[in-house]
Amino acid sequence: MTLPADTGYVPTAEDQASLDAWFAEYDSHCTACRVENMADMAAFPLNLVSDDSRGDGRSAQWDRQHFVETMKQVMGDGGQDASFTSTRTPVFLSAAMAVVFTDCTMTVDGEARRMHYADVLIRNNGTWAFQTMIQGGWGDNL
Structure with missing residues (x-):
């Protein structure tokens, strides 16, 4: 991960390492489609912000059950060959809050798709x- 210059709060090496470790674990769960484990790593109710197919902004809150059901539908049963390559840019607002921007390439059964979130x-x-x-793109599911 790289940090943008002059973020206000300057994270410690432990802050950065703990966030890197968190994402390594989460990515492992995503790759294996372990949706329940992914849910274990969330603070519910989970806020979602997206846009819909009409181009309108949308937001919602999901409880754990909604998250699990939706992710199982989206991710499938894990029978496919999946990998993720991500570049993350965290902005630490404090030692307890971070906004993380991700550029990701998801490859499923040989088909690559780029995502920004x-x-x-x-x-x-x-x-x-x-x-x-x-x-972007989740709004019709909210």
Whole structure:
């Protein structure tokens, strides 16, 4: 990960390492389609911000059950060959809050798809959790 210059709060090496480790674990769960484990890493209710097929901005809150059901539908059963290559740029707002911008290439069964998204993560008792997901194209599901 790289940090943009002059973010205000200057993260410690531990801040950065803990966030890197969190994403490594989350990415592992995504690659294996372990949706319940992904849900374990969220702070519910989860905020979602997106746009819909008409081009209108949308937002919603999901509980754990809604997240799990939607992600299982989107991700399938894990039977496909999937990989993710991500470049992340975190902006630490404090030791307990970070906005992370991600450029990602997802490859499923040999077909690559580029994505750009952002997550808001919070840290409580030393553990990170994603609390807000921001990505275009999900609005019709909200």
